[in-house]
Amino acid sequence: MEKPFILHMLTTAKNLSPFDANMALDAGWIHALSYLNVEPSEVQGLVQDVIFSRSLKNLQRTGIFIGGRDTKQAMDMLKSAKRSMFAPFEVSVFADPSGAFTTAAGMVALAENELITKFHTTLEAKNILVLGGTGPVGQVASVIAAQAGAHVRMIGRQLDKAQNIADMCNNEFGEGKITILAGVDADKAEYIKTTDLVFATGAAGIELLGAELVASAPLLKVAADVNAVPPAGIAGVDAFQNGTPIKGSNSGAVGLGAMAIGNIKYQVQNLLLKSMIHTEKPVFLHFEHAFEMARNYLKPVA
Amino acid sequence: MEKRSILHMLDPMTNISPFDVNMAMDAGFDVLMPYSSVKLDNVHGLTQDAIFSRGPAGIPLTAIFIGGRDLGLAIDMLNACKHAMVPPFEISVFADPSGAFTTAAALVACVEKELKTLHGKEMKDCKAVVFGGTGSVGIATGVISALAGASTTLTDHLSADTALDVAKAYNRRFNCELGAALAGSDAEKIQLIADADIIYCTAKAGVQVLSAVVLKQAKQLKVAGDVNAVPPVGIEGIKRSHFGAPLIHAVNSPGAVGVGALAVGDIKYQLQNTLLKLMLETDKPLYLDFRDAFMKARQIV
Numbered sequence: 001m002e003k004p005f006i007l008h009m010l011t012t013a014k015n016l017s018p019f020d021a022n023m024a025l026d027a028g029w030i031h032a033l034s035y036l037n038v039e040p041s042e043v044q045g046l047v048q049d050v051i052f053s054r055s056l057k058n059l060q061r062t063g064i065f066i067g068g069r070d071t072k073q074a075m076d077m078l079k080s081a082k083r084s085m086f087a088p089f090e091v092s093v094f095a096d097p098s099g100a101f102t103t104a105a106g107m108v109a110l111a112e113n114e115l116i117t118k119f120h121t122t123l124e125a126k127n128i129l130v131l132g133g134t135g136p137v138g139q140v141a142s143v144i145a146a147q148a149g150a151h152v153r154m155i156g157r158q159l160d161k162a163q164n165i166a167d168m169c170n171n172e173f174g175e176g177k178i179t180i181l182a183g184v185d186a187d188k189a190e191y192i193k194t195t196d197l198v199f200a201t202g203a204a205g206i207e208l209l210g211a212e213l214v215a216s217a218p219l220l221k222v223a224a225d226v227n228a229v230p231p232a233g234i235a236g237v238d239a240f241q242n243g244t245p246i247k248g249s250n251s252g253a254v255g256l257g258a259m260a261i262g263n264i265k266y267q268v269q270n271l272l273l274k275s276m277i278h279t280e281k282p283v284f285l286h287f288e289h290a291f292e293m294a295r296n297y298l299k300p301v302a
Numbered sequence: 303m304e305k306r307s308i309l310h311m312l313d314p315m316t317n318i319s320p321f322d323v324n325m326a327m328d329a330g331f332d333v334l335m336p337y338s339s340v341k342l343d344n345v346h347g348l349t350q351d352a353i354f355s356r357g358p359a360g361i362p363l364t365a366i367f368i369g370g371r372d373l374g375l376a377i378d379m380l381n382a383c384k385h386a387m388v389p390p391f392e393i394s395v396f397a398d399p400s401g402a403f404t405t406a407a408a409l410v411a412c413v414e415k416e417l418k419t420l421h422g423k424e425m426k427d428c429k430a431v432v433f434g435g436t437g438s439v440g441i442a443t444g445v446i447s448a449l450a451g452a453s454t455t456l457t458d459h460l461s462a463d464t465a466l467d468v469a470k471a472y473n474r475r476f477n478c479e480l481g482a483a484l485a486g487s488d489a490e491k492i493q494l495i496a497d498a499d500i501i502y503c504t505a506k507a508g509v510q511v512l513s514a515v516v517l518k519q520a521k522q523l524k525v526a527g528d529v530n531a532v533p534p535v536g537i538e539g540i541k542r543s544h545f546g547a548p549l550i551h552a553v554n555s556p557g558a559v560g561v562g563a564l565a566v567g568d569i570k571y572q573l574q575n576t577l578l579k580l581m582l583e584t585d586k587p588l589y590l591d592f593r594d595a596f597m598k599a600r601q602i603v
Contacts, residue, residue, distance in 0.1 A: 003327070003328050004327055006323065006324060006327055008320045008323065031323075031327060031334070033318075033320070033323050033334065033336065034336070035317040035318075035320070036316065036317065036338070037316050037317075038316075038317065042317075046317070046319075046320055047320075048507075049319045049320040049321035049322075049324075050320040050321070050324065052321065052531070052567070053320070053321040053322075053323075053324040053325050053571070054324045054328060058324075058328065062324065086532075
């Protein structure tokens, strides 16, 4: 009898996200077991228990998912998991804390797709404002966009906090090869004059960019909002909007709403979870792989 | 729909072990239910909830696994399960905290086999030392070895008192006669192994406990077993896959052989798999601990 597919799901939180549990089971994992309140220092022990208890053939039917809320912690846990394995005792690992990696990847890839198809340009050298940018989705969207060549400014309520998080993103996620800048809400009116793209990644139900600022953005091309709860994070962008013009934009910008982003996030997470099942060689997946998957998914079929 | 088999996995720790999850799935249980941070006081209630909810057809398809890190607590929990059963509402229970019962049973069974086949010796004629003897695998190894008749000493690398406390506690619990000693320096290790017939190394992964220099001082060593699979291994000169290969650094103990972590691991794996399957196959409920593990391990080797 073929042995079942087992996904071991680690989280630093006191519960696993039912979102991730549903996604894992629907992607084809037969069993999804949760490990809660996991300390990063416990990852090695848990991972070694995973790899030393199945035959090499059945390790191909075994995977690890890392959830939680904190992006840096999840990346550290992913690295620790990788270091804890010895070839050929290896299994695939996928980190997606709060779903932030796949959400951010989906949003940036969708925005890029709008730039390509409607504005005949790319993310290269574009000015991006990431509003409510210090949270998990904002951090990762900033990093992905910066890695794709954009000039990113992360906006928070307090400059020093935003600056610290931008520095952390540059060093930890960008390995010092990217430069995300920081800014405060109060200066939005100034920044918006030179902004090509806006990502709104703040808390649900808070308007981060009002109609007046949308109208005063002469270069704005794409505005994306992950907030599905009214009022919208960006005035004029509703949750179902998927590349239609934003009412009130004088530059002909298009909007991407939470449902459109959510759909691609769903597809990307599903495909990454499936890729762990179908790979011969273990994979270690994080936001970069999520972005690659999102780009491939959106690529028009030749 | 036909009823599925369910294994209720009780653990005093924050999380159950993924090792046991993989093993239980591969042994054929359809559904695993983890219960973490379980206290001894909870076991009675959990057990009765497990037995009274499935009906006579479901009873043979239901079992309890007890994990954790603490051997004494696991045995107490196993006993608490047993007392909570109300025949015919009675299900099998298997305790294997940290996998220590099956690992230790496999280790001692492998060592015993080499002792018999290569040296014609019985456990009862031998002196054994357990390095890393105060960890869960070390304690279980010591207890199994002592109950099998070997004069066995548990050692701790930091404190003689720790070793003594552990030995006393487990002697009382299992009615055995474990000795205790400090094995910190090479000089202390040399003294301990000088007249030992058997060495078990159950210390932390990735730590070499016995070097070639120390092993050279063993005068009547026959078999050394090591459960550390992470290089450097615990006993210098043992390869992880060794099962009865000459122990090259024990130059003053002719015929001494080693058993490595993968050889022990292979038996442990078969053993844990066998015991888990046994709970699904048995007609009559079983209560499995290190003693049953050792009996089965002897059959497997």
